[in-house]
Amino acid sequence: MAGEQLNQEAVLKTLGKVLDPELGKDLVTLGMIENVEVKDSVVSFTLNLTTPACPLKDEIRSSALAAVQALDGVKDVQIKMDAKVPVGQKKSEYKNIKNVIAIASGKGGVGKSTVAVNLAVTLAKKGAKVGLLDADIYGPNIPTMMGVDRLGGTTENKKILPGEGHGVKVISIGFMVRPDQALIWRGPMLHSAIKQFISDVDWGELDYLVVDLPPGTGDVQLSLSQTLELQGGLIVTLPQQVSLDDALRGINMFQELKVPIFGVVENMSYLETPNGERMDIFGSGGGEKLAQMTGVPYIGSIPIDPQVRIGGDGGMPVVLSHPDSPVSKAMVEIAEKIAGQVSIQALQG
Secondary structure (H helix, E strand, O other): OOOOOOOOHHHHHHOOOOOOOOOOOOOOOOOEEEEEEEEEEEEEEEEEEEEOOOOOOHHHHHHHHHHHOOOOOOOOOEHHHEOOOOOOOOOOOHEEOOOOOEEEEOOOOOOOHHHHHHHHHHHHHOOOOEEEOOOOOOOHHHHHHOOOOOOOOOEEOOOOEEEEEEEEEEEEEEEEOOOOOOOOHHHHHHHHHHHHHHHOOOOEEEEEEEOOOOOOOHHHHHHHHHHOOEEEEEEEEOHHHHHHHHHHHHHHHHHHHHEEEEEEOOOOOOOOOOOOOOEEEOOOHHHHHHHHHHHHOOEOOOOOOOHHHHHHOOOHHHHHHHOOOOOHHHHHHHHHHHHHHHHHHHOOO
């Protein structure tokens, strides 16, 4: 860049050659560069990531820094890191909800709600505005797992305010019925409940709405896809064959509904004993096998850890109670991968 005058245009030109490694486009085209200033040979600008949970944040910053430092006459570079999550959810009446992530499984008992809770809390911890919708009408466990026992009240225009825990806005039928009350509802009532959870709730501005779906492939899944535009679904399975058979139905469901699939997560993959030995209690490799068989990505595996159960029962998700544990690190990595995929889907759409 020798001989080129150091000004705003020169800075934008050089940053226009720096690619986001995940999105495959340059930072300027993606609208990630703002507030460029050049004063006394000091260059400053804002670098807006497409998600605060970007796993490549340091790599992108380093590339932008090196590019600008290489310009003639630059004495210092000051980069302010921020994030602007792109809008993927296009249904006009719900533009306040930018992106919807559905967590599904073909059967119960695989840790789907645990993944949904820790995903939501991780995204919120990283600075995103997050909502968590408990769509499991018959088995609403989210209030317990999030340590939230009530709604936030109502607004002046009679909209419901979500409960809130760990920086996440939460809605669940569990706030509205007795803990021992059995809901015996047909399809139309389920559809009405799901629609009300979206339209009658004051969610505010959300970067991500994480939806914990009930097991199976029934009315709730269909109602949700008719109400909101889903950016993608995540399938949670165990390594064992029976769980895989059911998870395959979940994948087929998303494909029938034309919902992109972020991938497969294998939960309870193994137990690590105190002597370092790994025990494959539920078998091994099933999640990867399912991903290969269906052509969807394999997002990762989550080990067994008693702290997951303790945190879920006590309303303190494991990513907060034991952030340095292997299970928490696996959860955070999965959240970062999904956030990246959401950005890709939104920007390509």
